[in-house]
Amino acid sequence: MRITSVEVGLYKIPSRHIQENSIARFTAYEWTIVRLKFSNNIEGIGWTYTQGRGGSSIFHLITDYWAKELLSEGDLDPLTLNKKVWSxxxxxxxxxxxxxAYSAIDIALWDGLAKSHDLPLYEMLGGPKSPKVKAYRSAIDLNFSIEELVDDVKKFKNMGFKAFKIKVGKPNFEEDIERIKAVKEVIGSYPLMVDVNRGWNFQDTIRRGKVLYDLGVYWLEEPIEADLLDQYKMLREKLDIPIAAGESLYNGFEQTRLIIEKCVDIVQLDVLRSGGITEWMKYAKLAESLGLPMAPHFGEEISVQVLSAIKNALFLEHLPGSNLNDSGVLKSSLKFEDGYAIPPDKAGHGIEFDWEKLSKYQVLYSKIG
Incomplete structure (x- = not known):
């Protein structure tokens, strides 16, 4: 498929509540959205994000350089582009x-390719005709009071969710324990995961990880800095609680090493950060060969597509308050039923933007070609 035009928009969408974890506090997401028009009049749409800052760098990288390269390539598909990204x-x-930047373009190419074959993206990637993926309630909720946290978890339990994740990393670990116990009283035997967002050091993680295991926590996510892969391997050896990580790796060598050296029990590479669908599917197949499950970070609107197409899918992260899905700027998206995520039954990824509603959040825009 030959690309005839490239549209790129940067949009800053406020989150539905203040986002706070152990290391950061922010109030908006920046979304870089790419629209590729092909010679067959099909349009492919892709996107990526940042947490409130840095989006303009991605926007300009695509508009000032990538777009011109794409328009000069002739026929192009995701696998061909993947071979050329290094050059x-x-x-x-x-x-x-x-x-x-590459993630947004890759997703747009896959969307266009699946539309050209009149197939849902998950089928184009090798998935079944009517997939559903286990989902868990997630939130950036370290600033919630215990009462607010419990009420929110109850809401999603009543909606049919059967797995839950909360943030930990309070200055006093006893506060984390209190929050965990309060949530477990509500959810009973359902899985409860906790996410530190790299807020601890190795020694604290060893000590606290044993406590969390005794509390019945399902996994411990990103307890230490993301690139300390040797320490992650040691944590996995010393702790009984499963370790999950990968969302904060932006380097192909580190992403590969995370998997082949089994630095974690659950791989959480982010589709929108790791290089889009083409790269993420490579890592998923590698993880499958080593018996590691995939539970991607964020990006539920596209993560549901790749999870629907692999054998080693574990969970989809549903992050209301932060996602596109409940931001008011989509005409169609995935659905949730009884704790499962169901992708749109449409050609391509099935995500349709309401461009009029989205326009009020526009920061930058450019059309090339």
């Missing part, structure tokens, strides 16, 4: 911001 990023490197 296309030679002068500034593939990792970091380049991976986010």
């Amino acid at each position: 296309l990023t030679y002068s500034y490197g593939l990792e970091g911001l380049s991976r986010l």
Whole structure:
């Protein structure tokens, strides 16, 4: 498929509540959305995000450089682009911001390819005709009072969710324990995961991880800095509680090492950060060969597609208050039923934006071609 035009928009959408974890506090997400028009009049849409800052760098990388390269390539598909990304990023490197920019373009290409075959994306990727994926309630909720936290968990339990995650990382670990116990009283034997967002050191994690295991926590997520992979391996050896991580890796070597060296029990690579669908599916197949499950971070609107297409899918993260799904800017999206996520039964990824509603959040816009 030949690309005839590239539209790129940067949108800053306020989150529905103040977002706070152990290391950060923010109130908005920046979404870089790419629209590729192909010579067959099909449009492919892709996107990526940042937490309130840095989006303009991705926008300009795509509009000032990537768009011109895409328009000069002739026929292009996701796998062909994947082979060329190293040369296309030679002068500034593939990792970091380049991976986010590439993710948005890759998703748009896959969307267009699936539409051209009149197939849902999950089927194009090898998934079944009517998939559903186990989902869990998540939130950036460290600033919630215990009462607010419990009320929110109750709400999602009443909606049919059967797995839950909360933030931990209070200055006093006893507060974390109190919050965990309060939530477990509500959810009973359902899985409860906790996320530290890299707020602890190795020694604290060893000590606290044993307490969390005794409390029956299902997994311990990102307890230490993301790139300390040797320490992650040691944590996995020393602790009985399963360790989950991967969302904060933007480097292909580190993402591969995370899996092949079994630094974690659950792989959480983010589709919108790790290089889009093409790269994420490579990592998922590698993880499958080593017996590791995938539970991607964030991006539920596209994560549901890739999870529907792999054998080692564990959970989808449903993050209301932060996602596109309940932001008011979508015409169609995935659905949730009885604790499962169900992707749209439409050609492509099935995500349709309400461009009029989205326009009020526009920061930057450019059309090339």
